[in-house]
Amino acid sequence: xxTDSTDGDGTRCVRAGLPEPAPGQPFLPGPVFAAPYxxxxxxxxxxxxxxxxxxxxxxxxxxxxxxxxLEGGDVRVFASGQAAITGLLLAVLRxxxxxxxxxxxxxxxxxxxxxxxxxxxxxxxxAPTAGPYPSFAGVRLVLLESPANPGLxxxxxxxxxxxxxxxxxxxxxxxxxxxxLGQRPLxxxxxxxxxxxxxxxxxxxxxxxxxxxxxxxxxxxPVTAWRTMTGAVPGAFDAxxxxxxxxxxxxxxxxxxxxxxxxxxxxxxRPDVTGVRWxxxxxxxxxxxxxxxxxxxxxxxxxxxGDAGRVARFLAASRLVAAATSFGGLHTTADRRxxxxxxxxxxxxxxxxxxxxxxxxxxxxxxxxPA
Ligand SMILES: *Cc1c(COP(=O)(O)O)cnc(C)c1O
Numbered sequence: 001x002x003t004d005s006t007d008g009d010g011t012r013c014v015r016a017g018l019p020e021p022a023p024g025q026p027f028l029p030g031p032v033f034a035a036p037y038x039x040x041x042x043x044x045x046x047x048x049x050x051x052x053x054x055x056x057x058x059x060x061x062x063x064x065x066x067x068x069x070l071e072g073g074d075v076r077v078f079a080s081g082q083a084a085i086t087g088l089l090l091a092v093l094r095x096x097x098x099x100x101x102x103x104x105x106x107x108x109x110x111x112x113x114x115x116x117x118x119x120x121x122x123x124x125x126x127a128p129t130a131g132p133y134p135s136f137a138g139v140r141l142v143l144l145e146s147p148a149n150p151g152l153x154x155x156x157x158x159x160x161x162x163x164x165x166x167x168x169x170x171x172x173x174x175x176x177x178x179x180x181l182g183q184r185p186l187x188x189x190x191x192x193x194x195x196x197x198x199x200x201x202x203x204x205x206x207x208x209x210x211x212x213x214x215x216x217x218x219x220x221x222p223v224t225a226w227r228t229m230t231g232a233v234p235g236a237f238d239a240x241x242x243x244x245x246x247x248x249x250x251x252x253x254x255x256x257x258x259x260x261x262x263x264x265x266x267x268x269x270r271p272d273v274t275g276v277r278w279x280x281x282x283x284x285x286x287x288x289x290x291x292x293x294x295x296x297x298x299x300x301x302x303x304x305x306g307d308a309g310r311v312a313r314f315l316a317a318s319r320l321v322a323a324a325t326s327f328g329g330l331h332t333t334a335d336r337r338x339x340x341x342x343x344x345x346x347x348x349x350x351x352x353x354x355x356x357x358x359x360x361x362x363x364x365x366x367x368x369x370p371a
Contacts, residue, residue: 003069013247013249031240032057035052059236074220075213077242078209079209082108084210084211087223089143129145142172147178147279149177150302170219171189174193178294180193183295195213197211200298201242202241203245209238209239257353264301267301272370275348278301319364321361335350
């Protein structure tokens with residue numbers, strides 16, 4: 001049924017990508033499981049949008065319409081965020097090209113760049129999300145991640161997009177942490193959005209998903225061709241689960257963000273916790289940019305407890321904070337990132353707020369911290 005431009009976030013989420021109402025039909029049609037579909041014996045695939053499951057799936061198309069309405073662009077969903085991001089990079093970059101990536105962004109993307117992209121002759125430059133950035137002269141693609149995972153710095157997307165475009169470079173923004181309700185990178189000047197839908201977008205910790213969104217046919221076409229050729233598509237059931245979960249995105253983010261604010265204020269006031277980062281905290285280095293650029297603050301924060309032992313004692317003592325990676329889910333989780341071999345300090349924790357009651361979470365974290 002789609003959304004109006006005047007609709008608020010909750011209305012948009014509930015209606016996004018749904019078919020026109022028809023008596024006797026469900027609000028959201030169930031998943032269509034098919035590898036081949038019946039073809040018209042005379043006209044063949046020209047007569048139907050569905051021929052074969054790798055390029056064509058109606059459940060996937062409804063999800064793409066939904067995310068497209070929220071991002072304000074055309075969307076192709078992928079089997080995971082990594083599939084979407086590496087798909088964009090490999091569809092766009094050629095040997096001899098230069099790409100600028102976030103030095104503090106999602107670690108597997110950086111590892112992919114130094115292993116695979118550099119290996120095929122792409123020049124890989126890294127810049128911290130908060131800057132300074134190198135000259136974009138001769139650069140083909142600038143990938144920003146804002147807010148960055150896990151450090152939560154924020155990039156000035158409009159200014160960087162203007163500078164990149166002046167140099168003839170394309171700009172991609174990883175919108176995983178913000179989600180399209182938190183930030184609309186295409187409206188801020190980006191050419192293309194990449195994201196993991198595994199995190200807050202779908203929010204139930206029950207599926208992997210990624211997507212690419214753009215208003216440029218010149219980017220959508222190679223990305224679509226790439227996905228069809230490599231086959232990095234999500235299954236019908238995952239696509240359906242993701243669409244079902246989108247309806248509550250506005251509600252989930254509201255509670256997660258309120259919980260993050262309460263915990264950030266608690267943590268920043270404690271002498272035994274250092275390096276608290278949450279872009280909505282006045283005094284956070286990213287506060288001014290985030291306030292100008294984000295439509296709402298994320299439910300994720302980060303801080304340092306000093307060493308691995310204290311993080312383990314905190315998590316063992318907490319009743320509501322589960323030790324788990326990923327973020328954006330219904331349950332509050334915390335991840336000591338260094339245990340995955342990334343380049344954060346040993347006591348660095350990324351905490352993802354769930355939708356529990358704020359008072360319960362504050363009481364639980366307060367009780368567990370002295371452990
Ligand atoms: C998780 C994540 C990814 C990768 O997504 P997957 O769905 O796990 O493949 C990419 N970018 C960011 C910022 C992420 O947090």
